[in-house]
Amino acid sequence: MNKMGQSILSRGKDxxxxxxxxxDILGTKQEQVSIEIIxxxxxxxxxxxxxxxxxxxxxxxxxxxQFKEESFEVSLEEIEHSISxxxxxxxxxxxxTEVADLFKREQGSFVPEDNVGKVWIxxxxxxxxxxxxxxxxxxxCKGVKLLKNGELVKGTAVATKEDQFEIETIEETxxxxxxxxxxxxxxxxxxxxxxxxxxxxxxxxxxxxFHINIEAEEKIEVINNLEYKRILEELEELRVVxxxxxxxxVKAVNTEKPGRYVIATGIAPKDGENGRIExxxxxKNKVGPKERADGSLDFxxxxxxxxxxxxxxxxxxxxxxxxxxxxxxxxxxIPPKPTFPLSIHTGKGIAMIENGTKIVATESGRPIIESKGxxxxxxxxxxxxxxxxxxxxxxxxxxxxDIDVLGNVEDGMLVEAEGQISIYRNVFSSTITSRETVIVSxxxxxxxxxxxxxxxxxxxxxxxxxxIQEQMVAMNASIKQLMNLPAFKTxxxxxxxxxxxIKILVEKKxxxxxxxxxxxxxxxxSGSQSINSEWLILEEQLRLCFLSSISNxxxxxDGLNSLLIRIEEMIEDHDPEKDKDCLxxxxxxxxxxxxxxxxxxxxxxxxxxxxxHAGGNLVIHGVLRGGEVYARLGATIxxxxxxxxxxxxxxxxxxxxxxxxxxxxxxxxxxxxxKYTFQKERxxxxxxxxxxxxxxx
Amino acid sequence: MFSYNLKHDNxxxxxxxxGDLDIEVTEMMEYEIxxxxxxxxxxxxxxxxxPFVDSTGIGLLLNLIQTFKKGEDGVQxxxxxxxxxxxxxxxxxxxxxxxxxxxxxxxx
Numbered sequence: 001m002n003k004m005g006q007s008i009l010s011r012g013k014d015x016x017x018x019x020x021x022x023x024d025i026l027g028t029k030q031e032q033v034s035i036e037i038i039x040x041x042x043x044x045x046x047x048x049x050x051x052x053x054x055x056x057x058x059x060x061x062x063x064x065x066q067f068k069e070e071s072f073e074v075s076l077e078e079i080e081h082s083i084s085x086x087x088x089x090x091x092x093x094x095x096x097t098e099v100a101d102l103f104k105r106e107q108g109s110f111v112p113e114d115n116v117g118k119v120w121i122x123x124x125x126x127x128x129x130x131x132x133x134x135x136x137x138x139x140x141c142k143g144v145k146l147l148k149n150g151e152l153v154k155g156t157a158v159a160t161k162e163d164q165f166e167i168e169t170i171e172e173t174x175x176x177x178x179x180x181x182x183x184x185x186x187x188x189x190x191x192x193x194x195x196x197x198x199x200x201x202x203x204x205x206x207x208x209x210f211h212i213n214i215e216a217e218e219k220i221e222v223i224n225n226l227e228y229k230r231i232l233e234e235l236e237e238l239r240v241v242x243x244x245x246x247x248x249x250v251k252a253v254n255t256e257k258p259g260r261y262v263i264a265t266g267i268a269p270k271d272g273e274n275g276r277i278e279x280x281x282x283x284k285n286k287v288g289p290k291e292r293a294d295g296s297l298d299f300x301x302x303x304x305x306x307x308x309x310x311x312x313x314x315x316x317x318x319x320x321x322x323x324x325x326x327x328x329x330x331x332x333x334i335p336p337k338p339t340f341p342l343s344i345h346t347g348k349g350i351a352m353i354e355n356g357t358k359i360v361a362t363e364s365g366r367p368i369i370e371s372k373g374x375x376x377x378x379x380x381x382x383x384x385x386x387x388x389x390x391x392x393x394x395x396x397x398x399x400x401x402d403i404d405v406l407g408n409v410e411d412g413m414l415v416e417a418e419g420q421i422s423i424y425r426n427v428f429s430s431t432i433t434s435r436e437t438v439i440v441s442x443x444x445x446x447x448x449x450x451x452x453x454x455x456x457x458x459x460x461x462x463x464x465x466x467x468i469q470e471q472m473v474a475m476n477a478s479i480k481q482l483m484n485l486p487a488f489k490t491x492x493x494x495x496x497x498x499x500x501x502i503k504i505l506v507e508k509k510x511x512x513x514x515x516x517x518x519x520x521x522x523x524x525x526s527g528s529q530s531i532n533s534e535w536l537i538l539e540e541q542l543r544l545c546f547l548s549s550i551s552n553x554x555x556x557x558d559g560l561n562s563l564l565i566r567i568e569e570m571i572e573d574h575d576p577e578k579d580k581d582c583l584x585x586x587x588x589x590x591x592x593x594x595x596x597x598x599x600x601x602x603x604x605x606x607x608x609x610x611x612x613h614a615g616g617n618l619v620i621h622g623v624l625r626g627g628e629v630y631a632r633l634g635a636t637i638x639x640x641x642x643x644x645x646x647x648x649x650x651x652x653x654x655x656x657x658x659x660x661x662x663x664x665x666x667x668x669x670x671x672x673x674x675k676y677t678f679q680k681e682r683x684x685x686x687x688x689x690x691x692x693x694x695x696x697x
Numbered sequence: 698m699f700s701y702n703l704k705h706d707n708x709x710x711x712x713x714x715x716g717d718l719d720i721e722v723t724e725m726m727e728y729e730i731x732x733x734x735x736x737x738x739x740x741x742x743x744x745x746x747x748p749f750v751d752s753t754g755i756g757l758l759l760n761l762i763q764t765f766k767k768g769e770d771g772v773q774x775x776x777x778x779x780x781x782x783x784x785x786x787x788x789x790x791x792x793x794x795x796x797x798x799x800x801x802x803x804x805x
Contacts, residue, residue, distance in 0.1 A: 482789050487782035489751040492720035501752035504759065508794045 007058040014041045015053040022057040033057045119159050120208035126165040129208075135160055136210050143170050143201035143216045169201040169216060176223050178252075180234050180263070186328035189240055189264035191231065193252050195224035222256040231263065240264050242331045269326035269334045275342030277359075277376055278316040281367055282306040307383070308361045314350070314378065315359040315369065317342055340374055347379025348400075366402055366419065381419040390415060390430070408442075440586035443604075444594070449586070452579040452597025452615065457527030459597075459615060461535060462574045464520045468542065469567050471513040475505055476560055497555030499548075506546060517546045538570060576615045576632060584614075588622075600631070606639070624648050631656065641667035641678060658687045671695055699725065703733055710737040715746040718754035726757045731764060738772055740765060745778035750786055762796055776801045 010022030019035060026033065034057070041053035117134030120127050128136050139156045140146045146153040147166040159165070176196035182189050201216035231249055243265045252261040308314055323336025346352060349363035361367065365382040382401035389407035390397055397403060402419035409415055410428040421434040426442035427449065438451045479501065482488055492500060506514050524531065524539040541563055545554035553559050579597020586594075587604030589612075594600055598616040606622030611629070618631035623639045628649040634656045641648050641664035650658050654672025660682075667678040669687055676687065676695045690696045699716035712734065734740055742758075758776075765772040776796075779787065787793070793801045 478789065482786065485782070485786050485789065487749050487780065488786045489717060489719055489749045489754075492751045492753040495720060496753060498752075500756040504752060504755055504790050504792075504795075507759070508791045 007056055009038065009054060009056050011052045011054045012041075013052055015055060018053040018055045019057065022055060026057060026059060028059060032060055034060065115208045118208035118210055119206075119212050121167075121203060121206040121212065121214065123205070124167055124203045126159070126167065128159040128161075128163075128165075130159055130161050134210065136212070138165075139211070139213045141214055141216055143218060144168070144203060144214050145170065146214060167203050167214065169203060171201075172199040173197070173223075176225050178226055180231070180238065182238060182240075182329065185266075185334065186330055186332070187266040187268055187326070187334070188262050189235065189238070189329050191249070191252050191261045191263045192259075193224070193226060193255055193261065194258040195222050195226075195256055197222050224253070224255060226253050228253050235264065238330075240329045242266060242327060242329050264329045266329045266334070267326040269336035270324040271337045272321045272323035272339040273318075274339050274374060275320040276318050277342055277344075277369070277371070278318060279314070279369060280316065281308055281312070281314050306366055307364060308367050308380065309364045310361060312361050313358050314361055314367050317344060317352075317357050317359065319357070343375050345375065345377040347377055349380030349382065350378045368419075383419070384417075389425075409447075436581075437583045438585070438596075439583070442586070443588040443590065444586050444592045446591045448593045449584055450593075450595040451584045452582040452595065457523065457531045458535070458574055459576065459595075459613065461520065461523055461527075461531070462571060462576070464516055464523065465538075465567055465571055468513065468516045468520060469564065469571065471510050471516065472560070472564050472567070475502075475510045475513065476557075476564065478505065478509065479557070479560075493556075497551045498557070498560070499551040499555045502546065502555065514546060517542050521547075534570070538566060541566065579615050582615070624650070634658065638662065639664070641665055641681075654689055654693065656688070658685075660685050660687075669695070701725075701730060705737060708736075708738040709741075710734060710739065711741045711743060713743040713746065717749040717751075718744075718747050718758060719749065719751040720753040722754055722757055726761060731761060734761075734765065740772060740774045742774065742776045743778050744776060744780065744783065747783060748780060750783055755786070755790065755792070759792075759795065762800060766800075774800050 006026075008022055008025055010018050010025060012018035012021050015037060019030065023030060023033065036056040036058070037053075038056055039051060039054040042051045115129045117131045117136060118129055119136035119138055126138065130136055135158045137156050137158050138146065138153075140153055145168040146157060147168065148157050149164050150166075157163075157165075174196045177194040179192045180189060181192070198221045200219045200221075202219060204215045204217055206212045206215070228249060231252070235244070245261075245263050245265060248261040248263050252259065252263065320339035320341050322339055325336055326334040328334055344352065344356070344359070346359070347368075349361055349365060351360050351362050352358070353360055359378055361380050363380050363382060365380040368377075368379050368381050370377045382399075383404065384397075384399045384401060385404045385406065386394065386397060387406050388394065390405055390409040390413045391411045392413075394413075396414040396416075397405070398414075398416045400418045402421070403415060403417040404422045404424070405415065406424045408425040408428065409423055409430045409432065410426075411430070413430045414433075415421055415423070415430070416433045418435050420437045421432055421439070423432065423438070423440045423442070427440055427444045427447045429446040431448045431450075432438050432440070433450045435453050436451060438449050440449070479498065482501070483490055521539055521543055524535050528536065541554065544552050545560070545563055554563055576597065582596050582598035583601065584594055584596040584599075585601045585603065587602070589602055589607045589610045591608070592610045594610060594612045596614050596616070598614070600612055600614040600616075600618045602620040602622065604622060607620055607624050607627065607629070609626035611627055612618060612631075614629070614631040614633075614635075616631070617633045618629055618635040618637075620629075620635075620637040624637050625640075625642050626646045626648055628651070629635060630651045632653060634652055635650050636659040637650065638661040640650065640660050640662070643664060645666040647666050647668060649668045649670065650660075651670040652658055654674075656671060658669050658671065660667065660669075662681065662683050663678045663685055664681045665678060669676050669678075671687060671689050672693060674689060674693055674695045682697075685697050687695050687697055699714070699718070699722050701715065702713040704711045704713075712730070742761075762774045762776075765774055779801075787801065
């Protein structure tokens with residue numbers, strides 16, 4: 001069924017004319033209206049008692065929908081027009097009371113005619129004029145409650161004549177809030193303000209329509225009841241007497257938005273400066289003689305190594321400067337951070353003059369300045385230059401400073417220095433040991449070369465020790481946790497100590513601990529010749545603690561803790577970072593053992609059947625064929641392995657990377673615990689571990 | 698005071714422990730309990746009446762079980778009725794991993 005739309009009454013001298021007139025008014029066609037005949041025309045005498053025809057035309061809804069916008073406006077005007085016409089006609093025929101009544105009845109709902117079937121809001125009240133065929137609808141919006149016959153409407157309501165509507169608006173009030181705090185140093189007083197507000201809604205008047213959305217205007221009234229006086233009272237209570245920021249207080253009082261105001265500020269102390277050293281000379285190691293384009297060495301460039309002469313001022317020492325005290329907002333003094341003088345430890349070849357403000361060299365050599373916190377060590381590393389070869393004729397060479405050997409080292413000789421060693425030619429079947437750096441301009445054949453405070457064994461021992469430490473920390477935690485369990489008795493601790501417990505714990509839960517301790521023990525034994533006695537002592541302590549079956553002093557909580565502290569100290573003392581500036585550099589290595597606390601650089605043809613340990617980076621510009629290399633910070637090698645498949649192993653820790661330009665058969669790489677063997681050659685690879693500890697390229 | 702109660706049926710033995718399993722049990726374990734259990738192929742150790750343990754006691758228990766399991770005949774040993782608080786200790790020490798799930802099952 002078609003819904004009914006807008007209706008008009010129309011008249012004419014007969015039905016046909018009445019319809020036509022109505023259609024003209026509506027601006028529509030006969031097919032688009034329904035026609036109800038209200039009154040047939042009848043002919044009276046001389047127009048007396050004659051009646052005209054009256055029809056009711058109702059536009060069909062479909063039509064209305066189609067032309068909703070434009071036709072609606074137009075027809076409204078036209079309806080008005082038609083009404084005036086109709087009324088005119090009525091007036092012309094005053095005696096036609098029936099029709100006039102009918103019109104009047106219709107007018108009741110029609111005047112103003114366009115309100116029929118509509119709803120509107122005026123002064124916050126809902127009015128509506130539903131018809132049988134058209135019930136207006138109302139939709140509720142935010143902030144408004146609509147009650148239909150006393151019941152809350154959700155969404156949209158249909159209005160019928162009998163319905164009673166009431167509109168209620170929602171009101172919301174948030175109380176203002178403020179708070180004064182002081183920071184820990186009493187340097188700043190902070191006022192946080194959150195003004196409150198009162199939110200209300202006012203329902204807007206709505207023009208009549210078939211459907212209306214009740215709209216409400218949001219009205220927000222900010223409440224900030226903060227008073228200047230009140231703040232000052234509060235400050236007085238906090239005993240703030242100093243550094244008021246009046247303009248901030250005024251801003252806080254007037255604000256309509258939440259904010260944070262620093263309403264009083266003390267005076268921050270001005271920190272002084274600790275003593276410091278100002279170095280006047282170059283101290284960084286520079287690599288020895290420069291290579292000429294033809295490969296020969298330019299010995300004049302030797303002077304590039306930083307040196308100072310007797311009597312030269314190496315550095316100035318600046319005394320500490322005291323800071324200035326500040327004051328809190330409660331007017332208490334705040335002392336500045338204390339400052340301290342630099343503590344200078346003068347080593348060989350160094351003197352302090354002019355009240356310790358200048359550091360002067362008393363010998364010539366290479367200045368060495370090491371700083372750790374406020375402690376600075378200054379010394380002069382003297383240099384010994386050996387003009388020829390080191391061999392049976394010259395004997396071994398040991399020196400507390402730097403050594404330059406301008407020839408070869410051969411015949412299984414030994415060169416040992418506290419400072420840097422530079423060999424300008426080759427090393428054959430010999431041992432070179434420096435605590436800093438070894439530069440071999442030529443090759444190393446069948447030799448052992450070591451640079452750094454540690455050696456190969458110590459660094460491997462530290463690696464194992466770190467794992468022992470990790471396990472012990474976890475085990476100590478487990479023991480403490482266990483002792484807190486209600487069903488666990490500690491009665492046997494007095495008689496047998498923790499031995500029984502440790503035995504059970506290392507049976508499964510801390511099984512790796514035993515493996516690491518055994519590993520540590522074996523390593524110490526195999527390197528006992530070249531390591532410090534402190535390692536041997538620690539090895540014995542670990543053995544007694546974890547491998548002994550007789551209760552001893554380590555089987556107590558205190559015993560375990562002191563052992564753990566000793567391990568920590570040992571790890572700290574052998575921090576590989578200390579050796580990071582060490583370097584071993586050469587052209588070519590064959591059958592050699594090379595250790596560097598820092599980097600290793602093979603600049604020439606490559607490295608054959610050698611073992612390398614680099615605490616820093618390993619770079620081989622040539623070939624790595626045979627042997628085993630480890631680089632703590634990663635390895636970069638041009639070519640590895642060989643066509644014949646000689647095994648060449650490259651190892652880095654789990655966070656390290658291995659870069660190989662051309663990996664041939666026989667290349668084995670190991671990153672952390674993951675291994676990979678190259679069966680076929682590959683070019684330009686960079687290997688590292690993914691998050692699942694698998695090697696990826 | 699610690700005591701035990703041994704019931705057996707042919708090759709099947711059930712030994713009930715009463716009291717704290719601690720260092721005090723050492724001698725009894727060595728000289729009485731282990732010898733008494735020699736001839737059985739199935740041994741059930743009932744810990745229903747054991748409220749406290751210490752590390753030596755647990756060591757003795759481990760030793761007892763490992764002694765029998767090691768043998769050529771492969772004696773089947775199970776531990777049953779562990780008190781909840783004692784179980785906490787056993788779990789912490791990962792005893793199930795040491796002895797195997799068939800001996801000590803925390804899931805049952």
